[in-house]
Amino acid sequence: MTYQEVKLPQFPETPVFVSLFTGVSEDTLNTIKTELVAANKDYDFCFLNTNHVISLEHLYHSLYKSVLNHKNGTMRAKTLHTEIIFNLSPINNIMDALRRFGVDPECPDVIAIKVTDEPFEEVYKHLRKIVGAEAVEINDRVLEGLINVPKVKKIYKLNDAKLDEQHLQQLLTRLAIGACILRGN
């Protein structure tokens, strides 16, 4: 399995497709970015750079929040895919969230997410064509190696927090989720 099917216990009818690609070329990333801005239907995915995605728990919190907001009709962003990016951010500004968490030509590692009813195998085939690479397994250990800790600390304002280096990923996850929950309040 190279992609993940996420089922939230509260929303079993809304499965989410999650996959990770590493070493994507800068040209491809630039194309993806242009096509996303042009709202090309073929590129209707949520693309994230891996610099600030601390762990699966962090990512899934955003998925849950976004699907919930989608169901309740309380989304702040225009689409569910943008909402996922926005809900990762501790700052109440969608443009800012897109800039920080969205696809970044300087970061060759990309997480692609899609909320859809289409069969996931088809989705993956299509995605492989766009990205031009094979997906790799996504888990906490892989993500830990891809995060940029100083940048994460800066975004989530954790420079004054007491962090135990041994459980860094765990602590950062807890603190980042806390910051996302409290965004704007």
Place this chain on the structure above:
Amino acid sequence: MTDHIIQQVQVHLPNIPLEVVSQGAEALVFQTSVHPYYSKPCLPHQDKFIIKFRPRKPYRHPKIDAAITKNRTIGEVKFMAKLTKLGIKAPSVILADFPNGIIWMEYLGKKLPNGDVSSLKNWLWYYEKVLADESLCLGSEVQQACINVGLLIGKLHLNDMIHGDLTSSNILLEDSEPVLIDFGLSSYSGMAEDKAVDLYVLERAMLSTHSKYSDHYVKWLLQGYEQIHGSKEFRSGGKKLVETLRKLDEVRLRGRKRSMLG
């Protein structure tokens, strides 16, 4: 009464099994085995979670009720997030739904040999009633636990945070490491008065739930409280300690309320 509230919360949490743990005037606390979005969270207990729910109050105006519920839920989550950031042991937040007054948090505490949750109250009662041996009740294990609780409360106060409802059941022991819970009445204050009242509330709670040995327990709690004020981590801790203890003597004479009116 409770059934009605459970129905209310089930609307917001479909497919989630709920088991009532405790009920207060303001909120209901549930335990569940399902994590809302991830089956392997970075937490010590991966199959138990706590949900705190503030139900609607029918006697309040709906608009005011919604605002109060939302603000109190936000306040509590903020307090808990700040504690995590400061490294003070408290449950961390998993998820919050402010308008509906729902907070998901980490499960903490162990089971005691007699099946009760390891709150300080149950733990001390276990020593007092089940083991019922004075040398154990006043032994070094209990002493160390009380000192650790004192250290924890001291740390909280040194960060100008007030728990507001310190009782022995609002302190959990996770392998003799104390953890604070229930921040429904918490506030921020640097005043010695508020800290002294916080300590006084704990002192009274200890006196009423553990009357037999409460003077020993309180002595050890204050010993830990004094110890942390002397640590190098906090500047001018000594001065703050003197002020708080002086106020505590005052509060002991007059009670929790500042004025005798009303």
